[in-house]
Amino acid sequence: MNRTAAVLALLLLVLAPPLVASNQFLLHLGITVLLWTLLGAAWNMLGGFAGQVSFGHATFFGVGAYTTLILYLKAGLAPWYGMVLGGLAAVLVSLPIGLICFRLRGPYFSLSTLAVAEIVRLVALNWEALTNGPVGLLITTLPRVALSGRTINWESKLPFYYIIAVLALGAMLATYWLTRARLGAYLLAIREDEDAAESIGIATVRAKVLTLALSAFFAGLGGGFYGLYYRYVDPDAVFPIALSVEMVFIAVVGGLATVTGPVIGAIFLTSIGETFRERFLVGHLIFYGLFMMLVIRYLPEGIWGGARRAWAGRR
Amino acid sequence: MALLSVTDLTRNFGGLRAVSRFSFEVAPGEILGLIGPNGAGKTTVFNLITGFLPPSGGHITLEGRSVVGLRPHVVTRRGIARTFQVVKPFPKLSVRENVTLAAFSHEASRPRAESLAAQMLERVGLRDRLAVPAADLTLGEQKRLEIARALATRPRLLLLDEPMGGLNPREVDGACALVGQIRADGTTVILVEHVMKAIMRISDRVVVIHHGEKIADGAPGRVVQDPRVIAAYLGTPVA
Numbered sequence: 001m002n003r004t005a006a007v008l009a010l011l012l013l014v015l016a017p018p019l020v021a022s023n024q025f026l027l028h029l030g031i032t033v034l035l036w037t038l039l040g041a042a043w044n045m046l047g048g049f050a051g052q053v054s055f056g057h058a059t060f061f062g063v064g065a066y067t068t069l070i071l072y073l074k075a076g077l078a079p080w081y082g083m084v085l086g087g088l089a090a091v092l093v094s095l096p097i098g099l100i101c102f103r104l105r106g107p108y109f110s111l112s113t114l115a116v117a118e119i120v121r122l123v124a125l126n127w128e129a130l131t132n133g134p135v136g137l138l139i140t141t142l143p144r145v146a147l148s149g150r151t152i153n154w155e156s157k158l159p160f161y162y163i164i165a166v167l168a169l170g171a172m173l174a175t176y177w178l179t180r181a182r183l184g185a186y187l188l189a190i191r192e193d194e195d196a197a198e199s200i201g202i203a204t205v206r207a208k209v210l211t212l213a214l215s216a217f218f219a220g221l222g223g224g225f226y227g228l229y230y231r232y233v234d235p236d237a238v239f240p241i242a243l244s245v246e247m248v249f250i251a252v253v254g255g256l257a258t259v260t261g262p263v264i265g266a267i268f269l270t271s272i273g274e275t276f277r278e279r280f281l282v283g284h285l286i287f288y289g290l291f292m293m294l295v296i297r298y299l300p301e302g303i304w305g306g307a308r309r310a311w312a313g314r315r
Numbered sequence: 316m317a318l319l320s321v322t323d324l325t326r327n328f329g330g331l332r333a334v335s336r337f338s339f340e341v342a343p344g345e346i347l348g349l350i351g352p353n354g355a356g357k358t359t360v361f362n363l364i365t366g367f368l369p370p371s372g373g374h375i376t377l378e379g380r381s382v383v384g385l386r387p388h389v390v391t392r393r394g395i396a397r398t399f400q401v402v403k404p405f406p407k408l409s410v411r412e413n414v415t416l417a418a419f420s421h422e423a424s425r426p427r428a429e430s431l432a433a434q435m436l437e438r439v440g441l442r443d444r445l446a447v448p449a450a451d452l453t454l455g456e457q458k459r460l461e462i463a464r465a466l467a468t469r470p471r472l473l474l475l476d477e478p479m480g481g482l483n484p485r486e487v488d489g490a491c492a493l494v495g496q497i498r499a500d501g502t503t504v505i506l507v508e509h510v511m512k513a514i515m516r517i518s519d520r521v522v523v524i525h526h527g528e529k530i531a532d533g534a535p536g537r538v539v540q541d542p543r544v545i546a547a548y549l550g551t552p553v554a
Binding site for chain 2: 182185186188189192193195196197198199200201202203204205
């Protein structure tokens with residue numbers, strides 16, 4: 001069933017954009033959904049599989065975004081390379097964070113990630129020589145790129161759609177790999193009982209640090225893409241707690257430790273957010289919160305997890 | 316040479332000395348019973364040997380090599396496996412997966428790890444429960460699952476922390492037979508247990524710990540007649 005879902009998702013990714021290409025709003029919505037899919041999937045690797053609830057994943061997103069823009073503005077490096085390097089910078093940042101925070105367990109770990117994210121945000125806010133502080137960084141033009149003879153039009157949203165589609169698909173493939181690999185099995189054991197996992201020879205800290213690095217890489221790619229798409233970053237845009245929390249919501253609402261869950265979570269939460277924002281300028285977040293409560297109460301395994309269970313029950 | 320040798324092992328919790336200059340040895344192929352009243356320090360000794368707690372002092376060697384300061388997973392890979400007094404299965408994972416994960420410690424291929432897991436589960440009598448989530452097993456079955464999981468790491472020394480606690484008499488008989496079988500298959504066993512009938516029946520030797528100190532070490536029949544052991548369990552007679 002996972003394979004069918006993956007094929008369907010792939011078809012949708014390829015077929016959908018030309019149909020809506022004339023509608024820039026729908027294309028923007030698609031890009032938003034895919035960016036959140038990428039971020040939800042990144043968080044899910046650590047939070048869903050290993051059960052390590054991070055409230056600080058905006059750190060990796062922000063580091064990716066800043067790296068991409070700084071490399072472009074100060075070193076002239078094209079943002080698509082910068083995006084990958086942004087992911088790698090997020091990995092580098094994740095290593096000390098992992099080694100420090102993974103000494104703590106459960107809620108203490110979660111709180112420490114929250115604290116680290118705030119520290120990083122404040123550093124970005126105050127290190128003006130590098131980040132331009134609260135003013136933020138702005139790129140006005142993207143470099144010219146020609147693909148098989150045709151110059152890519154960066155004023156259209158279509159190329160961005162394809163870029164984020166590839167990134168989101170990459171994160172889903174990485175998640176699929178986790179469901180098959182020994183590392184993924186180890187993570188589930190760690191989620192279930194960390195002491196027992198150690199007792200059967202699993203290097204739990206190493207497994208968690210590796211997974212955090214993988215998760216940070218995709219979150220950093222997401223940040224790099226954000227910088228490329230919006231051409232502007234500032235600390236409150238890329239390091240806020242709300243961003244970290246949104247990643248948690250998407251993974252939880254979609255279905256923890258599943259390949260498809262983050263897509264479902266991103267589709268539901270983005271569309272609900274947009275719909276209610278249109279109708280109710282004030283207080284639209286109330287509906288968002290209500291929806292979260294309903295899912296957690298009635299579908300504790302997430303929408304995808306619940307659907308899969310219902311499907312298995314009928315057969 | 317002793318398989319495991321513990322010398323002057325000490326562990327303080329704040330001002331409390333939970334284990335105090337505790338020494339003992341286990342010979343290869345032996346079943347050693349470790350007994351003592353509640354709070355005597357038995358589980359602490361297990362946690363110190365397996366790396367879950369760092370000792371405040373003393374030495375622990377497995378076949379002459381120190382295991383002090385190693386992380387628990389390294390101790391396991393050196394050949395010491397354990398079970399827990401309060402069972403710690405991976406509750407949502409299947410019985411087979413619980414044991415397969417342990418087999419991964421020396422078998423990288425999933426199919427081979429799974430067939431190894433099935434063999435171990437056969438040994439503990441859970442062959443027909445492979446696909447069930449571990450949470451759905453009875454306590455007795457969960458204790459056997461933990462033993463299968465520990466065995467799947469191919470230990471030379473197995474530490475069993477109250478494998479018979481909370482079991483009914485028939486299950487206790489089964490557990491005794493299982494421990495005997497494990498030894499026969501070449502694994503040395505240290506057993507912490509409160510079910511005295513079982514300890515007396517299957518231990519070759521018994522070490523008694525009280526307030527963190529060793530008060531007796533010898534054949535089970537002799538140890539239970541030791542005045543200090545009787546005093547530890549029942550108190551000293553008022554004159």
